[in-house]
Amino acid sequence: MGLNKILSVAGKPGLYKLLSQTRSGFVAESLLDGKKITVSFKNNVSVLSEIAIYTLEEEVPLREVFEKIKEKEEGGKTSIGHKEDKIKLEEYLFEILPNYDEDRVYASDIKKIIQWYNLLHDHGITDFSAAETDTVAEEKEAE
Structure with missing residues (x-):
């Protein structure tokens, strides 16, 4: 499963897996507790494959940041928790993405990156490089 099926819903903790679409929104399953929720189109929802991190030169897709974390941690979980203090979080992201824009990437953003x-x-979703090929394949199927 690629990041194009994983959602962040504003006001709700954690991440959600997109299950199906309805007339007024969609049904998603929480990765935290497995509960299913219905989300209307009025909710502020972000698809992880569409999120990017600001750097001094460009915006780097979140999947690339996840790939760099995976390389640094040799496929394991992060060496720091998302509840660390601001300085430790910033140092960690600096190791991953040395040119990130410190003025536009806040400690709360770094916490989300680590937590996500x-x-x-x-949940065994560790193949972040396949996100683009999944999207292209699905777009061709939809045509």
Whole structure:
């Protein structure tokens, strides 16, 4: 499963796996507790494959950041937790992405990146490079 089926819903903790679409929104399953929820199109929802991190030169897709974390941690979970203090979080992201924009990437963003990576790792979703090929294949199927 690629990041194009994983969602972040504003106001709800954790990540959600997209299950199906309805007339007024969609049904998603929480990766935290497995509960299913219905989300309307009015909710602020972000697909992980569409999220990017600001750097000084460009925006780096979240999947590339996850790949770099995976390389640094040799396929394991992050060496720090998402509840660490701001300095430790910033140092960790600096090791992963040395040119990230410190003015536009907040400690809360770094916490989410670490928390999301570990949550995806716990659910066996560790192939972040395949996100683009999944999207292209699905778009061709939809035509």
